[in-house]
Amino acid sequence: MRNYVMRRALNLLFVLFIVSILIFLLVRLAPGDPARVMAGEHASPEALAAMRKEWGLDKPVIEQYIIWLSHAARGDFGRSIQSHESVLTELLLRFPNTFELSLFAMIFAVLIGLPAGIVSAVRRYSIFDYGSMVIALFGVSMPVFWLGIMLLMIFGVKLDWLPIGGRLSVYTSLRPITHFYLIDSLIELNFPAFWDTIKHLILPSIALGTIPMAFIARITRSSMLDVLHQDYIRTARSKGLNENIVIRKHALRNALIPILTAAGTEFALLMGGAILTETVFSWPGIGTYIIQAVNARDYPVVQGSVIFVAFLIAIVNLLVDLTYAYIDPRIHYK
Amino acid sequence: MKKLLIFLLVIAFVAVTFAGCAPKEKAPVTMVFAKSGDAVELDPADVTDGESITVMDNIFEGLVRYKPGSTDIEPCLATSWDTSPDGLAWTFHLRKGVKFQDGTPFNADAVVFSYERQRDKDHPFHKYGKWEYWGWCFNEIKKTEKVDDYTVKITLSKPFAPFISTMAMFTMFVVSPTAANKWKDQWFTHPVGTGQFKFVEWVKGDHITLEKWDGYWGEKPKIDRLIFKVIPDASARLLALQKGEVQGMEFPNPDDLKTISSDPNLTILSKPGLNVGYLAMNMGEDTSGFQKPFADVRVRQAINYAINKKDIVDNLYKGTAVVAKNPIPPTLWGYNDSVQDYDYNPKKAKELLKEAGYPNGFKTNLWAMPVSRPYMFDPKRIATAIQADLKKVGINAEIVSYDWGTYLQKTENGEHAMCLLGWTADYADPDDFLYVLLDPDAATVGSAGNVAFYRNPKIHELNMEAQSTTDHNKRIELYKQEQVIIHNDAPWVPIANAKQTLVFRNNVKGFVLYPTGDYHFNTTYIEDKGSK
Numbered sequence: 001m002r003n004y005v006m007r008r009a010l011n012l013l014f015v016l017f018i019v020s021i022l023i024f025l026l027v028r029l030a031p032g033d034p035a036r037v038m039a040g041e042h043a044s045p046e047a048l049a050a051m052r053k054e055w056g057l058d059k060p061v062i063e064q065y066i067i068w069l070s071h072a073a074r075g076d077f078g079r080s081i082q083s084h085e086s087v088l089t090e091l092l093l094r095f096p097n098t099f100e101l102s103l104f105a106m107i108f109a110v111l112i113g114l115p116a117g118i119v120s121a122v123r124r125y126s127i128f129d130y131g132s133m134v135i136a137l138f139g140v141s142m143p144v145f146w147l148g149i150m151l152l153m154i155f156g157v158k159l160d161w162l163p164i165g166g167r168l169s170v171y172t173s174l175r176p177i178t179h180f181y182l183i184d185s186l187i188e189l190n191f192p193a194f195w196d197t198i199k200h201l202i203l204p205s206i207a208l209g210t211i212p213m214a215f216i217a218r219i220t221r222s223s224m225l226d227v228l229h230q231d232y233i234r235t236a237r238s239k240g241l242n243e244n245i246v247i248r249k250h251a252l253r254n255a256l257i258p259i260l261t262a263a264g265t266e267f268a269l270l271m272g273g274a275i276l277t278e279t280v281f282s283w284p285g286i287g288t289y290i291i292q293a294v295n296a297r298d299y300p301v302v303q304g305s306v307i308f309v310a311f312l313i314a315i316v317n318l319l320v321d322l323t324y325a326y327i328d329p330r331i332h333y334k
Numbered sequence: 335m336k337k338l339l340i341f342l343l344v345i346a347f348v349a350v351t352f353a354g355c356a357p358k359e360k361a362p363v364t365m366v367f368a369k370s371g372d373a374v375e376l377d378p379a380d381v382t383d384g385e386s387i388t389v390m391d392n393i394f395e396g397l398v399r400y401k402p403g404s405t406d407i408e409p410c411l412a413t414s415w416d417t418s419p420d421g422l423a424w425t426f427h428l429r430k431g432v433k434f435q436d437g438t439p440f441n442a443d444a445v446v447f448s449y450e451r452q453r454d455k456d457h458p459f460h461k462y463g464k465w466e467y468w469g470w471c472f473n474e475i476k477k478t479e480k481v482d483d484y485t486v487k488i489t490l491s492k493p494f495a496p497f498i499s500t501m502a503m504f505t506m507f508v509v510s511p512t513a514a515n516k517w518k519d520q521w522f523t524h525p526v527g528t529g530q531f532k533f534v535e536w537v538k539g540d541h542i543t544l545e546k547w548d549g550y551w552g553e554k555p556k557i558d559r560l561i562f563k564v565i566p567d568a569s570a571r572l573l574a575l576q577k578g579e580v581q582g583m584e585f586p587n588p589d590d591l592k593t594i595s596s597d598p599n600l601t602i603l604s605k606p607g608l609n610v611g612y613l614a615m616n617m618g619e620d621t622s623g624f625q626k627p628f629a630d631v632r633v634r635q636a637i638n639y640a641i642n643k644k645d646i647v648d649n650l651y652k653g654t655a656v657v658a659k660n661p662i663p664p665t666l667w668g669y670n671d672s673v674q675d676y677d678y679n680p681k682k683a684k685e686l687l688k689e690a691g692y693p694n695g696f697k698t699n700l701w702a703m704p705v706s707r708p709y710m711f712d713p714k715r716i717a718t719a720i721q722a723d724l725k726k727v728g729i730n731a732e733i734v735s736y737d738w739g740t741y742l743q744k745t746e747n748g749e750h751a752m753c754l755l756g757w758t759a760d761y762a763d764p765d766d767f768l769y770v771l772l773d774p775d776a777a778t779v780g781s782a783g784n785v786a787f788y789r790n791p792k793i794h795e796l797n798m799e800a801q802s803t804t805d806h807n808k809r810i811e812l813y814k815q816e817q818v819i820i821h822n823d824a825p826w827v828p829i830a831n832a833k834q835t836l837v838f839r840n841n842v843k844g845f846v847l848y849p850t851g852d853y854h855f856n857t858t859y860i861e862d863k864g865s866k
Contacts, residue, residue: 031736031737031739032737032738032740033739033740034739036738036739036742037738037739039382039466039470040382040742041742041755041756041757041758044469044781045781046469047466047469047470050469051464051466054464082374082375082383083375083522084375084462084519085375090538094538094539097539145567148570149569149570152570152573153573156573156577157576157577160577163579164565164573164574164579165565165570165574166540166563166565167540168540170366170541170543170561170563171364176537279566279567280567280569280570281570282563282564282566282567282570284372284540284564285539288539288566289539
């Protein structure tokens, strides 16, 4: 097990190295000189030259890469061209926002998707089965920004139950410690802030969780159907086991691996920041940060964020792989 | 699992109970304004983006400022100023008894610090910023010196009358030297100025909170707290405003304006800003994109007659702009309203083309920006409309586009025959349009601001005279003359001046729109009655 994790860690370093080369070249291959884009209609040739010099863009690409890599290896992703702010500081500030939202979206997706999938499989070809699969199809094909705006209109404005985006009402004060607002509010015993955070999480979690939910429901259904046709299930039933136990203990546990893979992949993707959801719900996460940086050709931010997100995705994948062994005792890592 | 659920329920219950019995005190008057993006940083001399500037307008002040709602200059931190006869030395007499929000007294040292840190590469604070605007707009300043505690002398390298307009720019806001030296490279997130509101907190990507500053030297603001909340999506901004979570917003969707105007709870404020979107025709024979027809003034006038600008403004700008007839916007002093615009007249256009020797028109290209700019939201569709208009008079224009950075560079090289472009002024002075965009000085191939490569020596002469005289009325006359000449020479088709549009709840009163696009909330108040 330890060997396996070590090997995966080395593997991860290699992946990050390749990603770093790719992203470094990609941002530089993209047309448009960042100094020009930043200066817009302004800028004399002298001012442009000064800007390029300040950002080190006048050096050869290889040299730029080596300088950048030597800093990045020490955890220094440089400073944003636009704002001076350290890229890592900014990412660490935004990561809790993205994580909190992704987590809630996944909780929503699993809480609804998993049972729906199970019931659909057990009552195959029933009205419930058709109904939930049609809903799942809708869920997968729903444009997130449209769903987001609809949720806001209905629950935010018409019914006036929930707020219009943001992480916390501007009237609620909370001293950030970990920047995970739910944790911070509990540490401070600031219950109004805790409640406010929950209220702000609900709609974006639903919007962001709908596609993973539909996906999980469909995977669960097909995976469960596979398992339910196995001989040992028939055996379990014929020896008179309670149907509930057959499904929960015998079938579901064996059907879980593909479901977990799907959920893990979805979660990893969410961690990269959900640009549309973040935009509609004014959620200051990693996605909007990267998009702004790409538009402004803010090289250090784009590079740093992509590496950061690649790292997160790799870690989530590793965790998912390790969970397999826990769920299925037949799996051993050497 | 069950235990966790019970725990959460208890917490929620306690939370609701506690929330209900907070002691009631008089709530501060709070104005929440929804912005489309977060500020980039809060050092006024180091920013180039509107989202940062509109926040800092309320924290900082300069030596002079624009009169509310206009482009005229009035005293602010300086009570008066005088110019040496050669126009090189400007002496500012500073207001006494003013303090920064951190208690530091405002004096000549603060002014010298604020300006010299940008200009002087050896200044200890210089390394903490990029000072881009200094390079763009303040190259003519040789140095800033303290004469005595309340007098400052700024020396220019050449006489430059628009200097006084540039002094009202955010770049020239005066910052607290104590706070700047204390925070050093973190100063840009801890702004301290002399303005009506003091900085409280900045939750990145979410909101910036300011608070009424009780030590302000002039009339104090009527709201206690001013919060700029970031809501990037225009539809979500409007929902928050309709619900009353915010009291004002910027950049509504043009498509939503009808809904907004029929909502009894909302008010629209709108005014042309200091910008112009135009079509430039390349007259530079030394450029690679030059085509012979454009050397003929009749062809350029014909194109002016051929384009239906009103249609473009009504249908593509969706009413968020006014038709432009001059290179400077109508809200700027010096605007010549007596210029008679070319009307939409394809027949007349054809006649002129025939006279010029192109009875069957000609083939050319029309460049369109790849991005939406404040002065032109949808350049590609506007280009298509212009293409269709030109086709009607026999001119076949092929639409060309590049990525934004390349587009700017190539138009400055003069690789186009006709190109769409525009300008948002940095300071309210006709010089920032007529010199920057139409003077022969600005028509250098490779770095042209004058992408029509229009080189009329008379324009240069008038520009130079207007730059060197500080007589305001004389300057107005000179710029009016220029507009007539430019109208007749027709190097451009001025298309539109985009309006800035803000929407407020209708109980918000007293907000004044500035042509410069600045947001000053010092006169804003919220009426008690009215909707939530």
